[in-house]
Amino acid sequence: MALPVPGHVAYIKARLLDPATDLDGPGGILAGGERIIDFGPGLFLPKSLPEGTEVVDCGGHCLAPGLVDIRMQLREPGYEHKETVRGACWAAVNGGITTMVCLPNTLPVIDDVAVVEFVARRARMIGLTKVYAYGAATKGLAGVELAEMGLLAKAGAVGFTDGTRAIADALVMRRALSYAATFGLTIVQHPEEPSLTEEGAMNEGEMATRLGLAGIPACAESIMLARDVRLVELTGGRYHAAHVSTAEGLDVIRRAKDKGLPVTCDTAPFYFALNELAVGDYRTFAKLSPPLRCEADRQAVVEGLRSGLIDAIVSDHAPQDQDSKRRPFAQAEFGGVGLETLLAVTLELYHNGHMSLLAALRLASARPAGLLKLDAGRLRKGGGADLVLFAPDMAWRVVADTSPGPRLAHGGGRAHGVCQHGRRKSRGAVMDVGVIHFLAAAGGYGLGTVPFGLVLTRLAGTDDIRAIGSGNIGATNVLRTGRKGLALATLLLDSGKGAAAAGLAPLVFPDHVQAVALAAGSFAVIGHTFPFWLHFKGGKGVAATLGVLLATVWPVGLLACLTWLGVAAIFRYSSLAALSTLAFAPVYALVFADRGAVVVFSGLAVLGWGRHHANIRRLMTGTEPRFGGG
Numbered sequence: 001m002a003l004p005v006p007g008h009v010a011y012i013k014a015r016l017l018d019p020a021t022d023l024d025g026p027g028g029i030l031a032g033g034e035r036i037i038d039f040g041p042g043l044f045l046p047k048s049l050p051e052g053t054e055v056v057d058c059g060g061h062c063l064a065p066g067l068v069d070i071r072m073q074l075r076e077p078g079y080e081h082k083e084t085v086r087g088a089c090w091a092a093v094n095g096g097i098t099t100m101v102c103l104p105n106t107l108p109v110i111d112d113v114a115v116v117e118f119v120a121r122r123a124r125m126i127g128l129t130k131v132y133a134y135g136a137a138t139k140g141l142a143g144v145e146l147a148e149m150g151l152l153a154k155a156g157a158v159g160f161t162d163g164t165r166a167i168a169d170a171l172v173m174r175r176a177l178s179y180a181a182t183f184g185l186t187i188v189q190h191p192e193e194p195s196l197t198e199e200g201a202m203n204e205g206e207m208a209t210r211l212g213l214a215g216i217p218a219c220a221e222s223i224m225l226a227r228d229v230r231l232v233e234l235t236g237g238r239y240h241a242a243h244v245s246t247a248e249g250l251d252v253i254r255r256a257k258d259k260g261l262p263v264t265c266d267t268a269p270f271y272f273a274l275n276e277l278a279v280g281d282y283r284t285f286a287k288l289s290p291p292l293r294c295e296a297d298r299q300a301v302v303e304g305l306r307s308g309l310i311d312a313i314v315s316d317h318a319p320q321d322q323d324s325k326r327r328p329f330a331q332a333e334f335g336g337v338g339l340e341t342l343l344a345v346t347l348e349l350y351h352n353g354h355m356s357l358l359a360a361l362r363l364a365s366a367r368p369a370g371l372l373k374l375d376a377g378r379l380r381k382g383g384g385a386d387l388v389l390f391a392p393d394m395a396w397r398v399v400a401d402t403s404p405g406p407r408l409a410h411g412g413g414r415a416h417g418v419c420q421h422g423r424r425k426s427r428g429a430v431m432d433v434g435v436i437h438f439l440a441a442a443g444g445y446g447l448g449t450v451p452f453g454l455v456l457t458r459l460a461g462t463d464d465i466r467a468i469g470s471g472n473i474g475a476t477n478v479l480r481t482g483r484k485g486l487a488l489a490t491l492l493l494d495s496g497k498g499a500a501a502a503g504l505a506p507l508v509f510p511d512h513v514q515a516v517a518l519a520a521g522s523f524a525v526i527g528h529t530f531p532f533w534l535h536f537k538g539g540k541g542v543a544a545t546l547g548v549l550l551a552t553v554w555p556v557g558l559l560a561c562l563t564w565l566g567v568a569a570i571f572r573y574s575s576l577a578a579l580s581t582l583a584f585a586p587v588y589a590l591v592f593a594d595r596g597a598v599v600v601f602s603g604l605a606v607l608g609w610g611r612h613h614a615n616i617r618r619l620m621t622g623t624e625p626r627f628g629g630g
Helices: 085-094 113-126 149-155 170-181 206-211 219-235 247-258 269-273 295-307 342-351 357-364 366-371 433-448 452-459 475-479 484-508 513-529 542-552 554-571 574-592 595-611 613-621
Strands: 008-018 023-032 035-040 054-057 062-065 067-072 097-102 130-133 186-189 238-241 263-267 387-397 414-423
Touching: 008 035, 008 357, 008 387, 067 085, 067 342, 067 357, 067 366, 085 097, 085 113, 113 130, 113 149, 149 170, 170 186, 170 219, 170 238, 219 238, 219 247, 247 263, 247 295, 263 295, 269 295, 269 342, 295 342, 342 357, 342 387, 357 366, 433 484, 433 513, 452 475, 452 484, 475 484, 484 513, 484 542, 513 542, 513 595, 542 554, 542 574, 542 595, 554 574, 574 595, 574 613, 595 613
Parallel strands: 008 054, 008 062, 067 097, 097 130, 186 238, 238 263
Antiparallel strands: 008 023, 023 035, 062 387, 387 414
16 A cells, blocks of 8 residues: 655665666665655665664565556546546555556546646545646547647646547547647547447457447457557647557557557456456456457567567556446446556566566566656656555455456456555545545534424524424425415525535545435534434424435436425425425436435335325325425
């Protein structure tokens, strides 16, 4: 894990590895802050170290530059329920990665300077890894109009790509290559011809036929690569092909390099460690883009790595939530996780005899850093102290955490290469997730217990609201006082406290956005319903629930509000409108939200229906007053 760096840290008794210079021997490193002060064989006996230096005995394990992952997907902003920036950074450190470059397919897309700056700022706040960003090559990743590459480059974008979408229009690609070249930056392409992949779910071949799945042919990759290479010849722009997976595609890359064209490529562990057989019996966690290929293609990728034809290894990290994967294979989302296993799977190339240890590490550190001109991936005085300490021969079993993705890269088996820690400046310990959820729930409950109806009626000098009507503190009972303005204010404030609880919690705990929003919001409703300082006798929670719905999944909240208005207008029963709204909210969530939100909204519906038990009896007997049932 990441280590704090209060001052000087000396790593002694290490096996120093620097793939950039072929250094391999005993030695140590002295780091100060985030920089390497000195390194080399036989350095740093304790008596020669500056006073107060923290000493780390490496015990003969390998100490090398941290891995540089130039293709991974962040799900923040926009898809935090799949993974947060902090979660990705911790996974990266556990996989020996200290520098990452994320694709622009966030929400909003990284086609704006503000989003580039957001990614950089979040990474600095967390402090575990360096995180750079690609800028979108086209606006909105639509493949039509070029993005403002100049502004994005000035803001820190290290290259341009449309992420997991190919730039299909040849004229747009030509312009992108020419424009990016003026800034000395690279166009990174997802090399698949879209017209050949739109309906596909896995590699085209005998296995796809047997499983009854639409296939993606290998030529989809080579056709796009051949077109792009011709455009590189025309423009002279720098071009990088991402996650090359086929022998056909590698042949195109080889011919381009033989011509001396500025063409490079990478691949991911999925494509040299696995083949299409991993799909097995419709294993959706093996549904990747590009798809896992046949064994001949896998062997071609290994040979491409061994020969140097392939320039880099990337994680191709594309996390999905469980709901996106636990579907029929054709409907499941593409993507798998790869950060935590990048070091281990890369080392398999060494353990299987395909290349030396330094050569394997070079593909995942110095080479990718060089492709994008990043200050990383090598040991040098004054350079960044982004280091990984690992035991290359120590065996461990790859286990699943939140998804089987980590197991996928090894087929669930054993791996070699235990990462002792990655080192960058840390901003402190990470709070336990259970504690975070508890604090969010407690805060939401506290906010929910504020009895706005009671407070407003007392300030207005009316009778105690608990002594009239249904006795609860909600807006409908306030209306029984005849003060419509107070009732409206109560309605807005009660819904506001639900929305505030769900909206404020992610600001306090920004790495668990959806979970803490749902926890705080649901407990705000519980606090409103069962406030401890009113002897747990509160309101029915409908307004607070609407606030939570609007703050967490606004389409669900909007539809819920429209449901209330529609039922109330037709039947003129406030209670029936409330019951209908509560019942339909989980149904709407099935369309607009994930399983977690559906479960929470269902729980709130059950709570609300329980609180309306008297109204339900009166509705069934025909004695419920219109617009007055509480």
